[in-house]
Amino acid sequence: MTNDETAYDRTRVAQWRDGRARMPGLNRRDLLRLTAAGGAALAVG
Numbered sequence: 001m002t003n004d005e006t007a008y009d010r011t012r013v014a015q016w017r018d019g020r021a022r023m024p025g026l027n028r029r030d031l032l033r034l035t036a037a038g039g040a041a042l043a044v045g
Helices: 003-017 028-044
Strands: none
Touching: none
């Protein structure tokens, strides 16, 4: 990874963590729910 990519990734993670990142059709809360559901499915399955 280049320094530009690393800086971009860090910026996006900070935005997501602070609730400022935007992605059409998927918000932070929905992503967390999907992640939790996937983890639960793997634990059961």
